[in-house]
Amino acid sequence: MGSKGKGGAVAAGAACVGMPADFRIADVMDMHRQLRDALNLSPVVLDGTTVDRVDTTALQLLVAYQRDAQKRGHQVSWVGVSVPLYDAASQLGLAQTLALPAKPSA
Amino acid sequence: MAKILAVDDSASMRGMVALTLRTAGYDVSEAENGQLALDSAAASRFDLVLADVNMPVMDGISMVRELRTRPEYKGVPILMLTTESNTDKKMEGKAAGATGWLVKPFDPEQLLATVRRVLG
Amino acid sequence: MSTISVAQFHKVFFEESLEGLDAMEAALLALDEGGDAELVHSIFRAAHSIKGGAATFGFPEMAAFTHEAESLLDQVRDGRRSIDKTIVELMLRTVDCLRGMFDRAQAGQPLADADSENLKQQLAAAVGHDVPAATVKAAAKPAASNGWIIQFRPHAGMLAGGNDPLRLLRELAALGQLVVEAQLDRVPTLDALDPTECHLGWRIELTGAVSRDAIAAVFEWVEDECDLSIEPRVAVAPPSAPVVEAVAAPAGAGVTAGVTRNTTSSNDAGSVRVGIDKIDSLIDLVGELVITQAMLDQFREEFDPARLSMLQEGLAHLARHTRTLQESVMGIRMLPIGSVFNRFPRLVRDLSQKLGKQVKLEMVGEHTELDKTVLEKIGDPLVHLVRNAIDHGLEMPEKRRAAGKSDVGTLRLEAFHRGGSIVVEIVDDGAGLNREAIIAKALQKGLIKSGDDISDEAVGDLIFQPGFSTAAVTTDLSGRGVGMDVVRRNVVDLGGNVAIKSRAGMGTTFTITLPLTLAIIDGLSAAVGDECYIVPLVSIVESIQLPADAVRSVTGGGELFRFRGEYLPIVRLHQQFGCANARQNIEDGLVIVVEADGSQVGLYVDELIGQQQAVVKSLEANYRRVEGISGATILADGSVALIIDIAGLIRLQGRRKAA
Numbered sequence: 079m080g081s082k083g084k085g086g087a088v089a090a091g092a093a094c095v096g097m098p099a100d101f102r103i104a105d106v107m108d109m110h111r112q113l114r115d116a117l118n119l120s121p122v123v124l125d126g127t128t129v130d131r132v133d134t135t136a137l138q139l140l141v142a143y144q145r146d147a148q149k150r151g152h153q154v155s156w157v158g159v160s161v162p163l164y165d166a167a168s169q170l171g172l173a174q175t176l177a178l179p180a181k182p183s184a
Numbered sequence: 185m186a187k188i189l190a191v192d193d194s195a196s197m198r199g200m201v202a203l204t205l206r207t208a209g210y211d212v213s214e215a216e217n218g219q220l221a222l223d224s225a226a227a228s229r230f231d232l233v234l235a236d237v238n239m240p241v242m243d244g245i246s247m248v249r250e251l252r253t254r255p256e257y258k259g260v261p262i263l264m265l266t267t268e269s270n271t272d273k274k275m276e277g278k279a280a281g282a283t284g285w286l287v288k289p290f291d292p293e294q295l296l297a298t299v300r301r302v303l304g
Numbered sequence: 305m306s307t308i309s310v311a312q313f314h315k316v317f318f319e320e321s322l323e324g325l326d327a328m329e330a331a332l333l334a335l336d337e338g339g340d341a342e343l344v345h346s347i348f349r350a351a352h353s354i355k356g357g358a359a360t361f362g363f364p365e366m367a368a369f370t371h372e373a374e375s376l377l378d379q380v381r382d383g384r385r386s387i388d389k390t391i392v393e394l395m396l397r398t399v400d401c402l403r404g405m406f407d408r409a410q411a412g413q414p415l416a417d418a419d420s421e422n423l424k425q426q427l428a429a430a431v432g433h434d435v436p437a438a439t440v441k442a443a444a445k446p447a448a449s450n451g452w453i454i455q456f457r458p459h460a461g462m463l464a465g466g467n468d469p470l471r472l473l474r475e476l477a478a479l480g481q482l483v484v485e486a487q488l489d490r491v492p493t494l495d496a497l498d499p500t501e502c503h504l505g506w507r508i509e510l511t512g513a514v515s516r517d518a519i520a521a522v523f524e525w526v527e528d529e530c531d532l533s534i535e536p537r538v539a540v541a542p543p544s545a546p547v548v549e550a551v552a553a554p555a556g557a558g559v560t561a562g563v564t565r566n567t568t569s570s571n572d573a574g575s576v577r578v579g580i581d582k583i584d585s586l587i588d589l590v591g592e593l594v595i596t597q598a599m600l601d602q603f604r605e606e607f608d609p610a611r612l613s614m615l616q617e618g619l620a621h622l623a624r625h626t627r628t629l630q631e632s633v634m635g636i637r638m639l640p641i642g643s644v645f646n647r648f649p650r651l652v653r654d655l656s657q658k659l660g661k662q663v664k665l666e667m668v669g670e671h672t673e674l675d676k677t678v679l680e681k682i683g684d685p686l687v688h689l690v691r692n693a694i695d696h697g698l699e700m701p702e703k704r705r706a707a708g709k710s711d712v713g714t715l716r717l718e719a720f721h722r723g724g725s726i727v728v729e730i731v732d733d734g735a736g737l738n739r740e741a742i743i744a745k746a747l748q749k750g751l752i753k754s755g756d757d758i759s760d761e762a763v764g765d766l767i768f769q770p771g772f773s774t775a776a777v778t779t780d781l782s783g784r785g786v787g788m789d790v791v792r793r794n795v796v797d798l799g800g801n802v803a804i805k806s807r808a809g810m811g812t813t814f815t816i817t818l819p820l821t822l823a824i825i826d827g828l829s830a831a832v833g834d835e836c837y838i839v840p841l842v843s844i845v846e847s848i849q850l851p852a853d854a855v856r857s858v859t860g861g862g863e864l865f866r867f868r869g870e871y872l873p874i875v876r877l878h879q880q881f882g883c884a885n886a887r888q889n890i891e892d893g894l895v896i897v898v899e900a901d902g903s904q905v906g907l908y909v910d911e912l913i914g915q916q917q918a919v920v921k922s923l924e925a926n927y928r929r930v931e932g933i934s935g936a937t938i939l940a941d942g943s944v945a946l947i948i949d950i951a952g953l954i955r956l957q958g959r960r961k962a963a
Contacts, residue, residue, distance in 0.1 A: 103258050146494045169473050
C-alpha cells in the first residue's frame with residue numbers, strides 16, 4: 079500500500095481507500111459510506127487502479143469527497159487510476175478537478 | 185459478454201430481437217410478459233432490458249416501475265420497444281423509469297446500433 | 305454488419321397474428337354483449353402487436369391499415385370515445401380484412417385491395433382524420449453552424465433512469481471536437497449527497513459542421529430529464545460542408561429493404577404447435593423403452609430358461625410402452641375443437657341479425673381434442689349445419705312465442721368422446737323437420753314414389769339426398785349450392801357419419817360421429833390371391849357366402865346378387881386390382897357387402913383373415929394415387945397391404961356402369 083503514486087509521495091501511515099472494479103450507480107452506496115468515513119482521516123490516498131467500469135455517479139462522489147476533504151484541510155492524493163477511470167473523468171471535464179495523475183499507458 | 189433481457193409477448197418480435205443480439209455476441213434471455221421478466225431479472229442481473237409496452241399479465245410500463253424499485257436495477261438501461269403512434273407511451277415509460285425507447289418498426293441493424301449505443 | 309433476414313420470422317408472425325385476430329374477434333363479440341375495460345385492452349393489444357409486427361417484418365400496407373384501427377381503439381381505451389355497435393361492427397370488419405391480408409401475405413400476393421383501402425378510409429374517418437395521401441416528409445433543412453454551445457444540466461433522477469451523462473458526452477464527442485467544462489456549484493456536501501442523484505452540470509463547446517438535429521438526437525431520451533440549450537457558437541449561413549448525421553438512426557426510418565416475401569409462402573407442409581407437457585411425456589416414454597430394451601438385451605448372448613419370467617415381463621413392458629407411445633404420438637396431432645367452435649359466435653351473431661331471429665349459442669366441450677386433419681375438414685360441414693339450424697330450424701320470435709316458447713332460440717354445439725369416436729352435436733330447439741314439406745319435395749324430385757308409411761328416420765335421411773332443399777325461399781344464407789348431401793359426403797370422407805333426429809315443434813339434433821384419428825383405422829383384412837387388402841370396418845355391412853346360382857350376369861359384363869331385397873353389383877377385387885392366384889368361383893370365396901355415399905356393393909375376396917388396426921401410410925406420398933385405394937399399411941409380418949377406398953371404388957363402379 080505504501081507504493082508511490084504519480085500524485086506524489088504518500089505519507090507513511092496514510093489511509094488508503096480502494097475502489098471496486100464495477101464503480102457504478104448500483105454499487106455506489108458502499109463507496110459513499112467508505113468515503114464519508116474517510117472524511118475523518120488525513121492523509122488519505124485513493125486507489126483507482128482497479129476500476130474497470132465507471133459512471134457519472136462515481137465521479138460525482140469523488141468530487142464531493144475531495145471538495146469536503148479540502149475544506150477540512152485534509153490531504154488527499156492518488157495511488158493511481160485505471161484507464162477507464164481516467165477517460166471517464168476527462169470526458170466529463172473532471173480530470174483536473176479531481177487532480178488525477180497522468181493517464182497510465184494502457 | 186453483456187447480458188440482455190428481451191421482453192415481448194410476440195414470439196416473432198422476441199425471436200427477431202434475440203437472434204439479432206445473439207448473432208452479435210450478446211448473452212440474451214427472453215421473457216414473454218412483464219411478470220416473467222421480473223422473475224428473470226431477480227434470478228440474474230442484466231446489463232440491458234428491452235421491453236415491449238403492451239403485454240398481457242403485466243405490461244412493460246408496470247414492469248419498469250417495479251424493476252426500478254430494486255437497488256440492483258438502478259441505472260441499468262431499460263429500453264421500451266414502442267410505436268410511433270404512442271408518443272405519450274414514451275413519456276409514460278420514461279416517467280416509470282425507462283432509459284429510452286426504440287421505435288417499431290426497427291430492423292436488426294437499427295436494433296444493434298441502439299444496443300451498442302447504450303452499452304457503450 | 306450482420307445480415308439477419310426478418311423473413312424467417314414470417315411464419316411465427318402469421319401464426320401469432322391469426323391467433324391474435326381470433327382473440328380480438330372473441331373479445332369484440334363479448335364486448336357487444338357489454339364487456340369491461342380489460343376486453344378493450346386485449347383488443348387493443350392484439351391490433352397493436354399486429355401493427356408492430358407488420359411494420360417490422362416488411363408489410364407496410366398491413367401496418368398502415370392496422371394503424372387506423374389501433375388509433376380508433378386507442379380513443380376507446382382512453383375513454384375519449386365510448387364503444388358502440390358501429391365501432392364493434394367496424395372492428396369485426398377489420399378482423400376479417402386483416403385475415404384476408406394474412407392469406408394474401410402467405411400466398412405472396414399484394415396485401416392491400418379495394419376493400420382494405422375503403423375500410424382504412426372509414427376507420428380514419430371514425431378516428432377523425434384523413435389518411436395522408438403519401439407521407440412525403442419535407443426534407444427538414446437542418447440549421448447548422450460550425451460549432452455549438454450546449455448547456456446541459458441533468459435533473460437529479462436522470463442517472464437512476466439509466467441515462468448516464470458520460471454516455472451522452474461520448475456520443476457528442478463522436479460528432480465533433482468537444483471542450484467540456486463541468487459545473488460543480490450544485491453538488492451538495494458528501495453527507496448531504498444522495499450518490500444516485502445527479503447534481504453536476506456541463507457547458508460543452510462542440511466544434512464541427514454538425515446539425516442541431518444531430519445534437520438533439522443525442523439528447524432525445526432525456527429531453528424531459530434535463531435543462532438543455534443548444535446555441536450556435538457563431539451564427540453562419542447554411543454550410544456547404546456535408547452535414548454529419550446522428551449515429552443512431554432517426555426514429556421511424558424506413559422499413560427493411562430487400563425482404564423477400566416468397567421464401568416462406570408456397571412451402572406450407574402444415575405444422576402443429578405441441579404443448580411442452582406432451583413432448584415431456586414422449587421423452588419419458590422413450591426413456592422407459594430404452595430401459596426395457598436394455599433389460600431384453602441381456603437375453604441376446606444366452607438364454608437361461610430360469611429367467612423366462614423376466615423375459616415375459618420385459619415383453620409385457622415393451623407392449624405397454626409401445627401402446628402408450630403410439631397414443632402419445634397420436635396425441636401430438638390432436639387439437640381442441642374449440643379452434644373450430646370459435647368461429648361460431650361471430651357467425652351466429654351475423655346470421656341472426658340478418659334474419660331477425662334471436663339466438664343464444666351454447667358451446668360445450670371445446671377442449672375435446674380431434675386429429676388436426678379431421679379438425680381442418682370438419683369446419684365447413686359444421687358451418688353448414690349451424691347455418692341450416694338458424695336459417696331453417698329456429699323460428700322467428702313471434703312464431704316461437706305463438707308456440708309457447710321463449711323468443712330466444714337456443715343453438716347448442718357440443719363435442720364429447722364416445723367410445724373410440726368423437727361426437728359433435730348441433731342441437732336447436734326450433735320447429736323440427738317439416739315432415740309434410742320434405743315428403744312433398746321428395747315426391748316432386750322423384751326421390752320416393754309414395755308418401756305413405758315413411759318412418760321419421762327415413763324422412764330425416766331424405767334431406768341428405770343430392771339436390772334436396774326445402775327452403776320455401778332460397779335465402780342467400782343456405783342457398784349456396786351446397787346441400788346436406790355434401791355435408792354427409794365430407795363427414796363420410798373423414799371416416800365418420802351424420803345422423804339426424806327431429807321432433808316436431810321441439811327441435812332438431814344433428815349428430816356427427818368422427819374417428820379419433822385418420823392415422824389409424826379399424827379394418828378387416830382379406831386375402832385376394834397372393835395379396836392382402838384392408839377393408840375399413842365402418843363401411844362393412846355384412847360378409848356373406850353366396851351360392852353360385854345367387855349371382856346373375858348382366859349384359860355388359862357385370863354381376864349382380866340379391867341382398868336384403870335389392871340387387872347389388874359385385875366387384876371382384878382380383879379383377880379390379882389385377883391379383884394373381886385368386887379364387888374364381890363365387891361359392892369358393894366370400895362377398896363383403898360395403899356401403900358408402902348411400903350405395904352398396906359386394907366385394908368378392910378369397911377369404912377373411914381378421915380384424916386389425918391399420919396405421920395408414922399415404923400411397924400418394926410414397927408412390928402415386930391409385931383409384932379405389934386410400935392408402936397402405938404394413939402388416940405384422942412386414943408385408944404391405946393396401947387399404948380400400950370404398951367410396952372411390954363405388955364411384956369407379958358407377959362410372960363403369962355408365963360407360
